[in-house]
Amino acid sequence: MRSLKPDRRSLGAAALVAASLAYPGLVYAGRDWVPPLAFVAAALMMLALRFATLRTEEARLWRTLLAAAAVTVALIAALDAALAVKVYPVALSLAAAAVFGLSLRHPPSVIERIARRMEPDLPPEGQLYCRKVTLVWTVWFVINALVASALALAGRDELWALWTGLLAYAVMGLLFGGEMIVRRRARRPAVA
Numbered sequence: 001m002r003s004l005k006p007d008r009r010s011l012g013a014a015a016l017v018a019a020s021l022a023y024p025g026l027v028y029a030g031r032d033w034v035p036p037l038a039f040v041a042a043a044l045m046m047l048a049l050r051f052a053t054l055r056t057e058e059a060r061l062w063r064t065l066l067a068a069a070a071v072t073v074a075l076i077a078a079l080d081a082a083l084a085v086k087v088y089p090v091a092l093s094l095a096a097a098a099v100f101g102l103s104l105r106h107p108p109s110v111i112e113r114i115a116r117r118m119e120p121d122l123p124p125e126g127q128l129y130c131r132k133v134t135l136v137w138t139v140w141f142v143i144n145a146l147v148a149s150a151l152a153l154a155g156r157d158e159l160w161a162l163w164t165g166l167l168a169y170a171v172m173g174l175l176f177g178g179e180m181i182v183r184r185r186a187r188r189p190a191v192a
Contacts (some may be wrong), residue, residue: 009053018048021093024165028157036081043088044070062100064093078158086152088147089164097141100134109134131188133179141174144168 023046027039029191040095047070054062069091077084111129116122122130148168 007047011052016053018083019046020088021165021169023088024161027164028161031085031157036085037077040073040077040081043085045071047073061099062095065098069095083152085124086148086160086164089168090148090152091147093148093168094142096139097145100138100141104131104134105140107131107170111137127182136175136179140172144171151170 019042023039023043029159030039047066051063051070054066056062069088072091073084073087076087099149100110103113108116108127109131112122112127115126115130119126148160148164151163
C-alpha cells in the first residue's frame with residue numbers, strides 16, 4: 001500500500017518549483033541590499049538541482065539545455081552581474097521552447113506523451129491535436145523569453161519582476177485553461 005506521506009523527491013521538486021516561482025519577486029525585493037552575484041549563485045543552484053533531479057523521458061535533452069543555460073548565466077555574470085540575475089527565467093523559457101519545439105521534429109510531441117499517459121491508444125486526430133497544442137506552447141515559451149529579455153535589457157526591474165513573477169504565469173494559466181475548454185468541446189459528440 002502506498003503511503004499518503006509525500007516522499008523526499010516530491011517535496012524537493014515542490015520546493016524547487018516554489019523557489020523558481022518566488023525568484024523574480026525575491027530579486028526585485030532584494031535588489032538594493034543583496035549582491036547580484038548572490039542571486040546568480042541561487043539561479044545556478046536551481047539550474048543544477050533541476051539538472052540533477054530530472055526523471056523524464058526528455059531528461060537527456062533537458063540536461064543539455066539546462067547546462068547551456070547555466071553556462072549562459074555564468075558568462076553573462078562575468079560581464080554584467082545585474083543583468084545575469086534576470087537571465088534565469090529567460091533561460092528556463094528558452095529551454096522549454098527547445099524541448100517542446102524539438103518534439104515536433106522528433107515525435108511524439110511533448111503534449112502527446114502526456115496525453116498517452118491517460119489515453120494510451122490515442123487516435124490520429126488526437127495526435128494531430130497534441131501537435132497543435134505543443135506548437136502553441138512552443139510559441140508561448142519563445143514569446144515569454146523575448147518579453148522577459150526585453151524588460152531585463154531595458155532595465156525595467158519592476159516590470160521584469162511583474163512579468164516573470166506573475167503575468168507570465170497568469171498567461172500560462174489562461175493557455176492551460178483555454179486548452180482544457182477547447183479539448184472538452186472537441187471531444188464532445190456532435191449533436192445532429
